Amino acid sequence: MRPAKLLLTTIFGPYGIKNKYAEGLGMQMELFNNQITREQGVHSPRTNFFTFPLYFLAENLSSVSTTVLDFPTWRAFVRELKKGYTHVGISFVQQNVLKAKRMAEYLRKNYPEIKIIVGGYGTMLPDLEDIVPCDEICRGEGVSWLREYFGENPDAPIKHPIMHGVSQKYLYGFREVIDDSGMIFPGLGCTNGCFFCSTSNKFNNSYIPFLPTGESVFAVCEEGQEQLGVDGFAIIDENFLKMPDRARDLLANMEYHRQPYSFAVFSSAETITEVGVDFLVRLGVCLIWVGVESEKTLFSKVKDIDVRSLVAELQAKGITVVSSSILFAEHHDKKTLEQEIDWAIDLGTDLHQFMQLIPFPGTPLYTRYVAEGKMIPDFPYTKLHGQDELAFYHPHFTSREAGKITRKAFRRKYETDGPGVLNMAHTVIRGYETARADMEFREETGLSWNPGTLRYERSGNYQPDEFMKLRIEKMRQRALEFRPIILSSRIFAPNNDCRKKAAQVATLYNEALGTPTLQERVKSFALVGFATIEWFRIQVKRLFGKREILRQPPIRRVEYNTESSAPSRVEAAEIPTGLQHRCNPST
Ligand code: SF4
Incomplete structure (x- = not known):
């Protein structure tokens, strides 16, 4: 054979x-x-x-x-x-x-x-x-x-494969040829079982770990560093912090080996509060995606949690927050949907995903909607992407108007908070300053990290926190990576408020890192050149009725x-x- x-x-x-x-x-x-x-x-x-x-x-x-x-x-x-x-x-x-x-x-x-x-x-x-x-x-x-x-x-x-995560990346029209991050895939599924969630329901609300220990995650990081030369990783796991012992063990390994890797993770709000933001900073979480879903606490993952304060603390400590919320939920009417969009924007996260409620086949939501006759008959599967038409009858919205409302929500977020990359640059530099100040405070007051309680506490045996020094240096490097985008974000800002915000962020950078070097200035101006070309290309596309430049992955x-x-x-x-x-x- x-x-x-x-x-x-x-x-x-x-x-x-x-x-x-x-x-x-x-x-x-x-x-x-x-x-x-x-x-x-x-x-x-x-x-x-x-x-x-x-x-x-x-x-x-x-x-x-x-x-x-x-x-x-x-x-x-x-x-x-x-x-x-x-x-x-x-x-x-x-x-x-x-x-x-x-x-x-x-x-x-x-x-x-x-x-x-x-x-x-x-x-x-x-x-x-x-x-x-x-x-x-x-x-x-x-x-x-x-x-x-x-x-x-x-x-x-x-x-576990050792590979980069990004196949192609453009920022302000400039193609970045070096991908400095790797990808880690610690497990599948999520035990939270939110009623609309395909991921959770595909795996019967269970979690299947591929890398069950912090040591195994650390080993992949080490290999990634050795083979690809990267020290930052996107962790593709629906709820990485849901196994807090694994995350603690990962930190212990990094501390022992003096390797401050950094991570982008997905985690639900309740798991973040369980481990605490100081732990995340120490662990090297630089970006976190949190599904906040709705102001109404319909999900146990946000119940009794002050989401706004949690977001503010994460950002103040340098962690980029990507939030996501659901539009056209059952409790939304014309007024409450607007309130919900306002609430999501008011959270002030760096980036936000507005996603329409999608009754995906295989989820409890779909089963219920079918039973209640709420699904639009023969709605094409191709349209189940949550950015345009609704797949179900909503008592207060037509399927078609949903697309316009969704688009407007993104536009409002953009006009209120400015470009997402500028928000990220802002969070990073604030976090660097906070980490330095917190470190000084701990040195003066003799507070040390307690891996048992995941808190800084007074101990009789204070030791200089060498690992956190390495972490802060990483934060400084990350801030420097963001610096060149500030000028472009200012020039092409959607309005005066966002231009002022860009100017304030530039001032924060100057205060924290000194005035830009010649090389940094050259990078900023070069990026403005690329951005200008990109901007013109987008305008031409729009003249011909296209939304934007479309790029295909290699x-x-x-x-x-x-x-x-x-x-x-x-x-x-x-x-x-x-x-x-x-x-x-x-x-
Ligand atoms: S917490 Fe996120 S991944 Fe887990 S079930 Fe809910 S929506 Fe899905």
Whole structure:
């Protein structure tokens, strides 16, 4: 029998273009521009992330020759199939089901011998098998599923891939060629079980840890530093702090090895209050995504928590806060929705995601809405992205007006708080100043870190806090990285208030770090040059009725377990971008 040869692929691009397979709005392969810095024009960071789960799956198959194809065009996908695969795994989210369908139908027609495996959130669709022809559906955790499918030991140790997170990044039109961060994938799922949440419900409200200890997370950081030269990591885990012992253990490892790595994490409010903000600062959390959802405490994760004070403390101590809230919830009418938007903006977080309530198949919300007849019949799955039309009958809003209200909410956030990158620069410099002042205070008063209580406390045996000195130096470096954007954010600010804010942030930087060096000035002015070109390009696009410049993520192809002996992983050169459709730009 022919040995198995597996292709793991994402759905094909281009992305963010409305056609018969997918929507445009709300479907870029860009988290920020799609649903966080939406409406921020030239200030919106344009970032694509690798489809990390596919690399994770490939890395954990030991006997099967596997290729990962990330962000292929249709042509690249078709060409890849000529390489003699026995199995093709297509990973997709619900909104891209028609792209998965096209790929699977092409396979059935041209390669009927190839087994088709589908995976990802798209597998939560109840009528998936009627839409996408396939042989197997991987519904749960994929590593053990694939291992079992190919006759391997599903409980073999997990091998974590060491890789960068970002495939492409533009800031003010300038393409950053060095990605200084890595990606860590400690586990799947979340035990909070919020009624609308696909992630939690896909894994039956349970958490599946891949890196169960702080030591295992630290080992991945060390490898990342060694192989990629990075010391900052995006932790892709729905609620990383939900296992506080792992986070404590990670800090203990960093302190022991004197390695102040930094992290971007997702965490719910109740877990943050449990460990405390000082712990997060010490741990090196520089960005945290918190789902605040609603002013009405409908969820246990925000019950009895003063969200506003929590946000203020996080920001004062230098942690960028990305918040997210839900629009068009059941309790919203015209007045309360406006109040809810005001509340979310008043939190003053650095970045905010407004997401419409989406009854995703597989969630309790969907089951209830179907039972109550609230779902709009035949609402296309392609439109379940939460930025335009509602998929259900809302008593106070039409499906169509929801899109306009959502867009206006993003616009208000932008005009009130200014560009998100400026807010981040503000938080970073405040945090650096706070950390220095707090350190001085502790030195004067003899307060030491108590890893047991996760607090600074008076102890009879005061020792200089060398680890925190390293941490503060990292904060200083991070502040310096943000400095060049301040001038561009000021010049292209949406209004006078935001221009004044940019000027105040520049003053804070001067006070904390001294006046800018010649090199820093050159960087700032160079960025203004790029920003000006980007700004003109956006205006031209708008003249032609387009929302913005759309950028496609580069195609990436990586081979694992090839027949050639030496490395188990062979990374092909990037397929030239000329092969991509250069048109418009998703999740
Ligand atoms: S806390 Fe977040 S990840 Fe967890 S169930 Fe709720 S929405 Fe989902």
